[in-house]
Amino acid sequence: DQQVKQNSPSLSVQEGRISILNCDYTNSMFDYFLWYKKYPAEGPTFLISISSIKDKNEDGRFTVFLNKSAKHLSLHIVPSQPGDSAVYFCGFQGGSEKLVFGKGTKLTVNP
């Protein structure tokens, strides 16, 4: 059974606007929530994370929100830039040593 769901396989936004990427999860034992970014032909790279004791973490243009009651994680990118065009994976870890990822959302930022 899939523990992590990224229901939007793709998202297209205009440069300068906000990009919002979403994840839903089912396992309430997750301790850490992470976002990774992946360009074609490269390995994923760490973007931002949040622990289960927080509901918001901000790093420059990137903000991650955690709603534990709804089991929902989101990533906001403001303002979006063409260089942000990539596939974004949400990842979850906790309890065991496993880090599981969603299926990814392909973000395209149009100039």
Add this chain to the structure above:
Amino acid sequence: NAGVTQTPKFQVLKTGQSMTLQCAQDMNHEYMSWYRQDPGMGLRLIHYSVGAGITDQGEVPNGYNVSRSTTEDFPLRLLSAAPSQTSVYFCASSSSVVGGSGNTIYFGEGSWLTVV
């Protein structure tokens, strides 16, 4: 990249052949893992290790074997390749099993495997 090296980068195999994907890290990380990425399926965990001599199965372990004889190396073995194993494989490592800003997980650049 941050010190995770995968080889080979590209490989074509015939059905039934065996091969090993190599992964090495020079960061003295305890935690290493293998993922495969398929279109529409995201990153799926194959096997992982929390230290030398310790391995465990992930979400999709069938058809793969791993061992961890040293901290630095975590090879992934395909025992008898099948077309369903055509994928991009990523090795990852981190200093702890706990994710978060202090324990970033680093990925290699990927190994593209085609089984014909």
